[in-house]
Amino acid sequence: MTRTAIVAAFVLAVAASPQAQQPVTFYRDVLPILQSRCQTCHRPGEIGPMPLGSYEEARPYARAIKQATATRKMPPWNADAPAGRFHNDPSLAPREIEILAAWADAGAPAGVVTDAPPPRAFAQGWTIGKPDVVFEAAPYQVPASGAIEYTYLIVPTGFTEDRWMSAAEVRPGNRGVMHHANVYVRERDSNWLREYPAGKWFIPQERGQRFGLGGASSAGASAREQMIAGYIPGRPAKQVPSGYGMLVPAGADLIFQMHYTTNGTPAADRTKIGFVFAKDRPGKRVIRIQASNADFVIPPGASSHPVSATALLGVECELIDAYPHMHFRGRSMSLAARLPGGRDEPLVNVPRYDFNWQLVYEFADRMKLPKGTLLTADATFDNSPSNRLNPNPKASVRWGDQSWEEMMVGFFDVAVPPDTDLRTVVIRQ
Ligand code: HEC
Numbered sequence: 001m002t003r004t005a006i007v008a009a010f011v012l013a014v015a016a017s018p019q020a021q022q023p024v025t026f027y028r029d030v031l032p033i034l035q036s037r038c039q040t041c042h043r044p045g046e047i048g049p050m051p052l053g054s055y056e057e058a059r060p061y062a063r064a065i066k067q068a069t070a071t072r073k074m075p076p077w078n079a080d081a082p083a084g085r086f087h088n089d090p091s092l093a094p095r096e097i098e099i100l101a102a103w104a105d106a107g108a109p110a111g112v113v114t115d116a117p118p119p120r121a122f123a124q125g126w127t128i129g130k131p132d133v134v135f136e137a138a139p140y141q142v143p144a145s146g147a148i149e150y151t152y153l154i155v156p157t158g159f160t161e162d163r164w165m166s167a168a169e170v171r172p173g174n175r176g177v178m179h180h181a182n183v184y185v186r187e188r189d190s191n192w193l194r195e196y197p198a199g200k201w202f203i204p205q206e207r208g209q210r211f212g213l214g215g216a217s218s219a220g221a222s223a224r225e226q227m228i229a230g231y232i233p234g235r236p237a238k239q240v241p242s243g244y245g246m247l248v249p250a251g252a253d254l255i256f257q258m259h260y261t262t263n264g265t266p267a268a269d270r271t272k273i274g275f276v277f278a279k280d281r282p283g284k285r286v287i288r289i290q291a292s293n294a295d296f297v298i299p300p301g302a303s304s305h306p307v308s309a310t311a312l313l314g315v316e317c318e319l320i321d322a323y324p325h326m327h328f329r330g331r332s333m334s335l336a337a338r339l340p341g342g343r344d345e346p347l348v349n350v351p352r353y354d355f356n357w358q359l360v361y362e363f364a365d366r367m368k369l370p371k372g373t374l375l376t377a378d379a380t381f382d383n384s385p386s387n388r389l390n391p392n393p394k395a396s397v398r399w400g401d402q403s404w405e406e407m408m409v410g411f412f413d414v415a416v417p418p419d420t421d422l423r424t425v426v427i428r429q
Pocket of ligand 1: 033034037038039040041042047048049061064065068069074075076090092234
Protein backbone atom coordinates (compact mmCIF):
# COMPACT_ATOMS: atom_id res chain seq x y z
CA MET A 1 0.00 0.00 0.00
CA THR A 2 1.23 3.47 -0.80
CA ARG A 3 1.48 6.05 1.88
CA THR A 4 -1.52 7.94 0.47
CA ALA A 5 -3.58 4.77 0.49
CA ILE A 6 -2.81 4.16 4.16
CA VAL A 7 -3.83 7.69 5.06
CA ALA A 8 -7.00 7.35 3.02
CA ALA A 9 -7.88 4.05 4.73
CA PHE A 10 -7.34 5.66 8.13
CA VAL A 11 -9.57 8.62 7.27
CA LEU A 12 -12.28 6.22 6.11
CA ALA A 13 -12.04 4.24 9.33
CA VAL A 14 -12.43 7.42 11.38
CA ALA A 15 -15.36 8.56 9.29
CA ALA A 16 -17.01 5.19 9.80
CA SER A 17 -16.70 5.28 13.61
CA PRO A 18 -19.97 6.19 15.32
CA GLN A 19 -18.37 9.16 17.06
CA ALA A 20 -17.31 10.86 13.86
CA GLN A 21 -20.59 10.08 12.17
CA GLN A 22 -22.60 11.51 15.00
CA PRO A 23 -21.13 14.63 16.52
CA VAL A 24 -22.76 15.65 19.76
CA THR A 25 -25.95 17.59 19.08
CA PHE A 26 -28.33 19.57 21.23
CA TYR A 27 -31.51 17.67 20.48
CA ARG A 28 -30.13 14.17 20.77
CA ASP A 29 -27.44 14.44 23.45
CA VAL A 30 -27.67 17.68 25.41
CA LEU A 31 -31.40 18.22 25.89
CA PRO A 32 -31.95 14.93 27.79
CA ILE A 33 -29.30 16.01 30.32
CA LEU A 34 -30.80 19.48 30.69
CA GLN A 35 -34.24 17.95 31.20
CA SER A 36 -33.19 15.50 33.85
CA ARG A 37 -30.60 17.56 35.73
CA CYS A 38 -31.14 21.26 35.14
CA GLN A 39 -34.72 22.22 34.27
CA THR A 40 -36.03 21.74 37.81
CA CYS A 41 -34.43 25.15 38.42
CA HIS A 42 -33.71 26.46 34.92
CA ARG A 43 -37.26 27.04 33.69
CA PRO A 44 -39.57 30.05 33.88
CA GLY A 45 -40.61 30.98 37.41
CA GLU A 46 -37.88 28.91 39.07
CA ILE A 47 -34.67 30.05 40.68
CA GLY A 48 -32.22 29.44 37.84
CA PRO A 49 -31.28 32.79 36.27
CA MET A 50 -32.08 31.60 32.71
CA PRO A 51 -34.38 28.90 31.32
CA LEU A 52 -32.66 25.99 29.57
CA GLY A 53 -35.72 24.56 27.85
CA SER A 54 -35.05 25.06 24.14
CA TYR A 55 -32.11 25.23 21.77
CA GLU A 56 -32.57 28.98 21.45
CA GLU A 57 -32.44 29.35 25.23
CA ALA A 58 -29.44 27.09 25.80
CA ARG A 59 -27.31 28.03 22.78
CA PRO A 60 -25.91 31.32 24.20
CA TYR A 61 -24.89 29.52 27.40
CA ALA A 62 -23.02 26.62 25.80
CA ARG A 63 -19.62 27.72 27.15
CA ALA A 64 -21.04 28.72 30.54
CA ILE A 65 -22.72 25.29 30.78
CA LYS A 66 -19.43 23.58 29.98
CA GLN A 67 -17.68 25.67 32.61
CA ALA A 68 -20.34 25.30 35.33
CA THR A 69 -20.57 21.53 34.92
CA ALA A 70 -16.82 20.86 34.52
CA THR A 71 -16.20 22.64 37.83
CA ARG A 72 -19.25 20.87 39.34
CA LYS A 73 -20.72 24.20 40.35
CA MET A 74 -23.90 22.96 38.63
CA PRO A 75 -26.05 21.18 39.55
CA PRO A 76 -25.45 22.42 43.10
CA TRP A 77 -24.35 19.69 45.51
CA ASN A 78 -21.81 20.28 48.23
CA ALA A 79 -21.40 16.94 49.97
CA ASP A 80 -18.20 15.03 49.52
CA ALA A 81 -19.42 11.44 49.38
CA PRO A 82 -19.05 8.27 47.35
CA ALA A 83 -21.57 8.05 44.49
CA GLY A 84 -24.69 6.25 45.62
CA ARG A 85 -24.70 7.29 49.26
CA PHE A 86 -27.44 9.88 48.73
CA HIS A 87 -30.43 9.02 46.58
CA ASN A 88 -31.10 12.68 45.72
CA ASP A 89 -27.52 13.29 44.53
CA PRO A 90 -28.00 15.20 41.25
CA SER A 91 -24.31 15.14 40.26
CA LEU A 92 -23.61 14.53 36.60
CA ALA A 93 -21.79 11.39 35.52
CA PRO A 94 -18.36 12.06 33.96
CA ARG A 95 -19.81 11.02 30.57
CA GLU A 96 -22.54 13.68 30.83
CA ILE A 97 -19.97 16.36 31.63
CA GLU A 98 -17.97 15.25 28.55
CA ILE A 99 -21.05 15.51 26.33
CA LEU A 100 -21.78 19.07 27.47
CA ALA A 101 -18.14 20.04 26.93
CA ALA A 102 -18.01 18.41 23.48
CA TRP A 103 -21.17 20.24 22.48
CA ALA A 104 -19.73 23.63 23.47
CA ASP A 105 -16.42 22.82 21.77
CA ALA A 106 -18.18 21.85 18.54
CA GLY A 107 -19.85 25.26 18.37
CA ALA A 108 -23.14 24.16 19.98
CA PRO A 109 -24.75 22.39 17.00
CA ALA A 110 -28.53 21.97 17.11
CA GLY A 111 -28.82 18.66 15.27
CA VAL A 112 -32.18 17.31 14.18
CA VAL A 113 -35.34 18.36 16.00
CA THR A 114 -36.88 14.91 15.61
CA ASP A 115 -34.07 13.49 17.79
CA ALA A 116 -35.39 15.47 20.77
CA PRO A 117 -37.03 13.68 23.69
CA PRO A 118 -40.57 14.84 24.51
CA PRO A 119 -40.56 17.92 26.75
CA ARG A 120 -40.40 17.15 30.44
CA ALA A 121 -43.71 17.89 32.13
CA PHE A 122 -43.55 19.79 35.41
CA ALA A 123 -46.45 19.96 37.84
CA GLN A 124 -48.15 23.33 37.77
CA GLY A 125 -48.83 24.71 41.21
CA TRP A 126 -48.55 22.09 43.95
CA THR A 127 -45.70 19.66 43.36
CA ILE A 128 -47.09 17.13 45.88
CA GLY A 129 -50.28 16.58 43.88
CA LYS A 130 -53.63 17.92 44.96
CA PRO A 131 -53.44 18.52 48.72
CA ASP A 132 -56.14 17.06 50.97
CA VAL A 133 -56.05 20.16 53.14
CA VAL A 134 -54.63 23.66 52.68
CA PHE A 135 -54.02 26.31 55.34
CA GLU A 136 -53.50 29.85 54.21
CA ALA A 137 -51.63 32.47 56.22
CA ALA A 138 -53.14 35.92 56.67
CA PRO A 139 -51.82 38.43 54.10
CA TYR A 140 -48.56 40.13 55.06
CA GLN A 141 -47.41 43.52 53.79
CA VAL A 142 -43.66 43.66 53.21
CA PRO A 143 -42.29 47.22 53.26
CA ALA A 144 -39.98 48.55 50.57
CA SER A 145 -36.84 48.59 52.68
CA GLY A 146 -35.25 47.63 55.98
CA ALA A 147 -34.48 44.31 57.68
CA ILE A 148 -37.44 42.35 58.99
CA GLU A 149 -37.08 40.08 62.00
CA TYR A 150 -38.59 36.60 61.82
CA THR A 151 -42.35 37.12 61.70
CA TYR A 152 -44.84 34.60 63.08
CA LEU A 153 -48.46 33.66 62.62
CA ILE A 154 -50.52 31.05 64.46
CA VAL A 155 -53.08 29.15 62.39
CA PRO A 156 -55.24 26.60 64.28
CA THR A 157 -55.75 23.35 62.35
CA GLY A 158 -59.13 22.64 63.94
CA PHE A 159 -58.28 18.92 63.69
CA THR A 160 -60.42 16.88 66.07
CA GLU A 161 -58.42 13.72 65.45
CA ASP A 162 -54.76 12.94 64.81
CA ARG A 163 -53.80 13.32 61.16
CA TRP A 164 -50.93 11.54 59.43
CA MET A 165 -49.40 13.33 56.46
CA SER A 166 -47.37 11.84 53.65
CA ALA A 167 -46.43 15.17 52.07
CA ALA A 168 -46.31 18.83 52.99
CA GLU A 169 -45.57 21.79 50.76
CA VAL A 170 -45.16 25.45 51.64
CA ARG A 171 -45.97 27.79 48.76
CA PRO A 172 -45.07 31.45 49.10
CA GLY A 173 -47.47 33.93 47.57
CA ASN A 174 -44.58 36.16 46.52
CA ARG A 175 -41.16 34.57 46.16
CA GLY A 176 -39.51 37.92 45.51
CA VAL A 177 -39.74 38.90 49.18
CA MET A 178 -39.36 35.46 50.72
CA HIS A 179 -35.97 34.49 52.09
CA HIS A 180 -37.39 31.32 53.59
CA ALA A 181 -40.38 30.11 55.59
CA ASN A 182 -40.81 27.34 58.11
CA VAL A 183 -44.03 25.86 59.40
CA TYR A 184 -44.12 24.27 62.86
CA VAL A 185 -46.72 22.05 64.45
CA ARG A 186 -47.49 23.16 68.01
CA GLU A 187 -49.18 20.51 70.06
CA ARG A 188 -52.13 21.30 72.29
CA ASP A 189 -50.13 21.24 75.51
CA SER A 190 -47.15 23.29 74.29
CA ASN A 191 -46.68 26.72 75.84
CA TRP A 192 -44.62 27.99 72.95
CA LEU A 193 -45.80 31.47 71.91
CA ARG A 194 -49.07 31.01 73.84
CA GLU A 195 -49.13 34.69 74.75
CA TYR A 196 -49.90 35.58 71.13
CA PRO A 197 -53.39 35.33 69.65
CA ALA A 198 -54.01 33.21 66.56
CA GLY A 199 -54.50 34.92 63.21
CA LYS A 200 -52.37 38.02 63.87
CA TRP A 201 -48.77 38.45 62.71
CA PHE A 202 -46.23 39.07 65.45
CA ILE A 203 -42.49 39.45 66.01
CA PRO A 204 -41.36 37.89 69.31
CA GLN A 205 -38.03 39.69 69.11
CA GLU A 206 -39.79 43.01 69.58
CA ARG A 207 -40.39 41.82 73.12
CA GLY A 208 -36.78 40.75 73.49
CA GLN A 209 -37.69 37.09 73.03
CA ARG A 210 -35.70 34.71 70.89
CA PHE A 211 -37.63 31.95 69.28
CA GLY A 212 -35.52 31.08 66.31
CA LEU A 213 -34.09 27.62 65.90
CA GLY A 214 -32.09 26.61 68.91
CA GLY A 215 -33.95 29.10 71.03
CA ALA A 216 -35.50 27.89 74.25
CA SER A 217 -38.24 26.00 72.47
CA SER A 218 -36.43 24.01 69.86
CA ALA A 219 -33.01 22.92 71.10
CA GLY A 220 -32.61 19.18 70.78
CA ALA A 221 -35.74 17.28 69.86
CA SER A 222 -38.50 19.76 70.46
CA ALA A 223 -41.12 17.48 71.87
CA ARG A 224 -44.19 19.64 71.56
CA GLU A 225 -43.15 21.71 68.56
CA GLN A 226 -42.04 20.07 65.35
CA MET A 227 -40.94 21.78 62.19
CA ILE A 228 -43.03 20.01 59.56
CA ALA A 229 -42.17 21.75 56.31
CA GLY A 230 -40.42 24.75 54.93
CA TYR A 231 -39.78 26.79 51.83
CA ILE A 232 -36.25 27.49 50.70
CA PRO A 233 -35.57 28.35 47.05
CA GLY A 234 -34.54 25.25 45.14
CA ARG A 235 -35.53 22.73 47.80
CA PRO A 236 -38.27 20.26 46.85
CA ALA A 237 -41.39 19.80 48.99
CA LYS A 238 -41.28 17.35 51.86
CA GLN A 239 -42.54 13.87 51.00
CA VAL A 240 -42.01 10.83 53.17
CA PRO A 241 -41.73 7.27 51.86
CA SER A 242 -44.82 5.06 52.00
CA GLY A 243 -45.24 3.45 55.39
CA TYR A 244 -43.91 6.64 57.01
CA GLY A 245 -45.88 9.68 58.14
CA MET A 246 -45.66 13.11 59.72
CA LEU A 247 -48.09 13.63 62.57
CA VAL A 248 -50.31 16.65 63.10
CA PRO A 249 -52.10 15.76 66.34
CA ALA A 250 -55.68 16.67 67.18
CA GLY A 251 -55.93 20.22 68.47
CA ALA A 252 -52.53 21.26 67.11
CA ASP A 253 -51.79 24.69 65.69
CA LEU A 254 -49.57 25.52 62.75
CA ILE A 255 -47.04 28.25 63.37
CA PHE A 256 -45.75 30.02 60.29
CA GLN A 257 -42.28 31.47 60.75
CA MET A 258 -41.43 33.79 57.90
CA HIS A 259 -38.17 35.40 56.99
CA TYR A 260 -39.14 38.19 54.63
CA THR A 261 -36.61 40.33 52.83
CA THR A 262 -37.24 43.73 51.32
CA ASN A 263 -36.42 44.42 47.68
CA GLY A 264 -37.06 48.12 47.10
CA THR A 265 -40.81 47.99 46.44
CA PRO A 266 -43.58 47.30 48.92
CA ALA A 267 -45.08 43.86 48.32
CA ALA A 268 -47.86 41.65 49.62
CA ASP A 269 -47.44 37.98 50.42
CA ARG A 270 -49.92 35.27 51.23
CA THR A 271 -48.26 31.92 51.90
CA LYS A 272 -50.03 28.57 52.08
CA ILE A 273 -49.20 25.10 53.27
CA GLY A 274 -50.80 22.03 51.69
CA PHE A 275 -50.83 18.51 53.12
CA VAL A 276 -51.49 15.13 51.55
CA PHE A 277 -52.92 12.62 54.03
CA ALA A 278 -51.17 9.27 54.46
CA LYS A 279 -53.31 6.39 53.18
CA ASP A 280 -53.14 4.31 56.33
CA ARG A 281 -51.78 4.84 59.80
CA PRO A 282 -48.05 4.64 59.09
CA GLY A 283 -45.74 2.25 60.89
CA LYS A 284 -43.11 4.94 61.40
CA ARG A 285 -43.25 8.58 62.44
CA VAL A 286 -40.83 11.03 60.83
CA ILE A 287 -39.51 13.74 63.11
CA ARG A 288 -36.70 16.24 62.93
CA ILE A 289 -34.01 16.43 65.56
CA GLN A 290 -30.95 18.61 65.71
CA ALA A 291 -27.48 18.90 67.14
CA SER A 292 -27.00 22.62 67.62
CA ASN A 293 -24.74 24.98 69.49
CA ALA A 294 -25.93 28.51 70.24
CA ASP A 295 -23.11 29.45 72.64
CA PHE A 296 -20.27 30.50 70.40
CA VAL A 297 -18.45 33.70 69.62
CA ILE A 298 -16.58 33.82 66.32
CA PRO A 299 -13.69 36.27 66.74
CA PRO A 300 -13.15 39.03 64.15
CA GLY A 301 -11.02 37.89 61.23
CA ALA A 302 -10.88 34.20 62.27
CA SER A 303 -10.59 32.11 59.13
CA SER A 304 -11.38 28.68 60.56
CA HIS A 305 -13.13 28.96 63.91
CA PRO A 306 -14.35 25.54 65.13
CA VAL A 307 -17.75 25.00 66.75
CA SER A 308 -19.18 21.60 67.68
CA ALA A 309 -22.50 20.20 68.82
CA THR A 310 -23.86 16.81 69.80
CA ALA A 311 -27.20 15.08 70.39
CA LEU A 312 -27.48 11.80 72.32
CA LEU A 313 -30.23 9.45 71.17
CA GLY A 314 -32.51 8.05 73.86
CA VAL A 315 -34.30 5.66 71.48
CA GLU A 316 -33.42 3.78 68.30
CA CYS A 317 -33.89 6.01 65.25
CA GLU A 318 -33.84 5.29 61.53
CA LEU A 319 -31.88 8.00 59.74
CA ILE A 320 -33.62 9.40 56.65
CA ASP A 321 -31.70 12.55 55.79
CA ALA A 322 -29.42 15.13 57.30
CA TYR A 323 -28.28 18.62 56.53
CA PRO A 324 -25.97 21.26 57.93
CA HIS A 325 -27.21 24.79 58.52
CA MET A 326 -25.06 27.87 59.01
CA HIS A 327 -25.12 31.37 57.58
CA PHE A 328 -22.67 33.46 55.50
CA ARG A 329 -19.63 32.58 57.59
CA GLY A 330 -20.21 28.83 57.51
CA ARG A 331 -17.12 27.23 56.02
CA SER A 332 -17.44 23.48 56.57
CA MET A 333 -19.50 21.00 58.52
CA SER A 334 -19.33 17.30 58.99
CA LEU A 335 -22.05 15.23 60.58
CA ALA A 336 -21.32 11.82 62.02
CA ALA A 337 -22.72 9.20 64.35
CA ARG A 338 -20.69 7.73 67.20
CA LEU A 339 -22.29 4.35 67.70
CA PRO A 340 -22.58 2.89 71.21
CA GLY A 341 -19.65 0.53 70.56
CA GLY A 342 -17.47 3.57 69.90
CA ARG A 343 -17.29 3.29 66.11
CA ASP A 344 -17.66 6.56 64.18
CA GLU A 345 -19.90 6.47 61.15
CA PRO A 346 -19.45 9.48 58.82
CA LEU A 347 -22.83 10.77 57.61
CA VAL A 348 -22.52 14.01 55.66
CA ASN A 349 -19.32 15.87 54.94
CA VAL A 350 -19.55 19.34 53.42
CA PRO A 351 -16.00 20.60 53.03
CA ARG A 352 -16.99 23.85 51.29
CA TYR A 353 -20.27 24.97 52.74
CA ASP A 354 -22.24 27.46 50.64
CA PHE A 355 -25.00 29.38 52.38
CA ASN A 356 -26.78 29.89 49.06
CA TRP A 357 -27.50 26.17 48.80
CA GLN A 358 -29.44 24.82 51.76
CA LEU A 359 -29.30 21.23 50.55
CA VAL A 360 -30.80 18.21 52.25
CA TYR A 361 -28.84 14.98 51.88
CA GLU A 362 -31.13 11.93 51.68
CA PHE A 363 -29.53 8.59 52.47
CA ALA A 364 -29.97 5.80 49.95
CA ASP A 365 -29.67 3.26 52.81
CA ARG A 366 -31.58 4.26 55.91
CA MET A 367 -29.28 3.39 58.77
CA LYS A 368 -30.56 2.26 62.16
CA LEU A 369 -28.99 4.35 64.89
CA PRO A 370 -29.26 2.48 68.20
CA LYS A 371 -30.20 4.10 71.48
CA GLY A 372 -27.05 5.64 72.93
CA THR A 373 -25.75 6.88 69.55
CA LEU A 374 -24.12 10.28 69.76
CA LEU A 375 -24.82 12.45 66.74
CA THR A 376 -22.00 14.92 66.21
CA ALA A 377 -21.74 18.10 64.17
CA ASP A 378 -18.34 19.71 63.66
CA ALA A 379 -18.25 23.03 61.90
CA THR A 380 -15.78 25.74 61.05
CA PHE A 381 -16.61 29.39 60.40
CA ASP A 382 -14.71 31.81 58.19
CA ASN A 383 -14.95 35.36 59.50
CA SER A 384 -11.97 36.56 57.49
CA PRO A 385 -12.05 39.14 54.67
CA SER A 386 -11.25 36.40 52.15
CA ASN A 387 -14.73 34.90 52.65
CA ARG A 388 -16.51 36.70 49.82
CA LEU A 389 -19.92 36.37 51.50
CA ASN A 390 -18.69 37.82 54.81
CA PRO A 391 -20.78 40.93 55.59
CA ASN A 392 -18.31 42.21 58.21
CA PRO A 393 -14.98 40.58 59.11
CA LYS A 394 -14.51 43.04 62.00
CA ALA A 395 -17.52 41.76 63.93
CA SER A 396 -17.57 39.25 66.79
CA VAL A 397 -20.35 36.98 65.66
CA ARG A 398 -22.89 35.11 67.79
CA TRP A 399 -26.07 33.10 67.24
CA GLY A 400 -28.92 35.01 65.65
CA ASP A 401 -31.74 34.71 63.16
CA GLN A 402 -30.44 37.14 60.57
CA SER A 403 -27.99 36.06 57.91
CA TRP A 404 -25.29 38.41 59.23
CA GLU A 405 -25.54 36.65 62.56
CA GLU A 406 -24.72 32.95 62.69
CA MET A 407 -26.29 29.60 63.35
CA MET A 408 -24.77 26.18 63.86
CA VAL A 409 -27.18 23.30 63.43
CA GLY A 410 -26.94 19.77 62.16
CA PHE A 411 -30.49 18.69 61.30
CA PHE A 412 -31.50 15.05 61.10
CA ASP A 413 -34.83 13.66 59.91
CA VAL A 414 -35.35 10.34 61.65
CA ALA A 415 -38.15 7.80 61.92
CA VAL A 416 -39.34 6.40 65.24
CA PRO A 417 -42.29 4.16 66.20
CA PRO A 418 -45.51 6.21 65.95
CA ASP A 419 -46.30 6.15 69.67
CA THR A 420 -42.84 7.36 70.79
CA ASP A 421 -42.86 10.10 73.42
CA LEU A 422 -40.81 12.73 71.61
CA ARG A 423 -39.30 13.97 74.86
CA THR A 424 -37.35 10.71 75.06
CA VAL A 425 -35.76 10.87 71.60
CA VAL A 426 -32.87 13.15 72.49
CA ILE A 427 -31.41 12.98 75.99
CA ARG A 428 -30.53 16.37 77.41
CA GLN A 429 -26.89 16.38 78.45
C1 HEC B 1 -31.24 23.54 42.37
C2 HEC B 1 -31.38 24.47 41.29
C3 HEC B 1 -30.44 24.40 40.10
C4 HEC B 1 -30.12 23.29 39.36
C5 HEC B 1 -30.63 21.86 39.53
C6 HEC B 1 -29.22 23.75 38.34
N1 HEC B 1 -28.99 25.09 38.46
FE1 HEC B 1 -27.78 26.22 37.32
N2 HEC B 1 -28.12 27.82 38.51
C7 HEC B 1 -29.02 27.87 39.53
C8 HEC B 1 -28.97 29.19 40.14
C9 HEC B 1 -29.84 29.68 41.29
C10 HEC B 1 -27.99 29.91 39.48
C11 HEC B 1 -27.54 31.35 39.75
C12 HEC B 1 -26.71 31.43 40.99
C13 HEC B 1 -25.39 30.79 40.85
O1 HEC B 1 -24.72 30.99 39.83
O2 HEC B 1 -25.00 30.06 41.79
C14 HEC B 1 -27.48 29.03 38.44
C15 HEC B 1 -26.47 29.38 37.53
C16 HEC B 1 -26.12 28.63 36.44
C17 HEC B 1 -25.22 29.05 35.40
C18 HEC B 1 -24.52 30.35 35.35
C19 HEC B 1 -23.24 30.13 36.10
C20 HEC B 1 -22.36 31.30 36.07
O3 HEC B 1 -21.17 31.04 36.18
O4 HEC B 1 -22.86 32.43 35.96
C21 HEC B 1 -25.13 28.03 34.50
C22 HEC B 1 -24.32 28.01 33.20
C23 HEC B 1 -25.96 26.97 34.99
N3 HEC B 1 -26.56 27.35 36.15
C24 HEC B 1 -26.11 25.76 34.35
C25 HEC B 1 -26.76 24.68 34.92
C26 HEC B 1 -26.78 23.37 34.33
C27 HEC B 1 -26.13 23.01 33.00
C28 HEC B 1 -27.47 22.57 35.18
C29 HEC B 1 -27.76 21.09 35.04
C30 HEC B 1 -26.63 20.25 34.71
C31 HEC B 1 -27.91 23.39 36.29
N4 HEC B 1 -27.44 24.65 36.10
C32 HEC B 1 -28.66 22.92 37.37
C33 HEC B 1 -29.83 26.84 39.95
C34 HEC B 1 -29.73 25.53 39.51
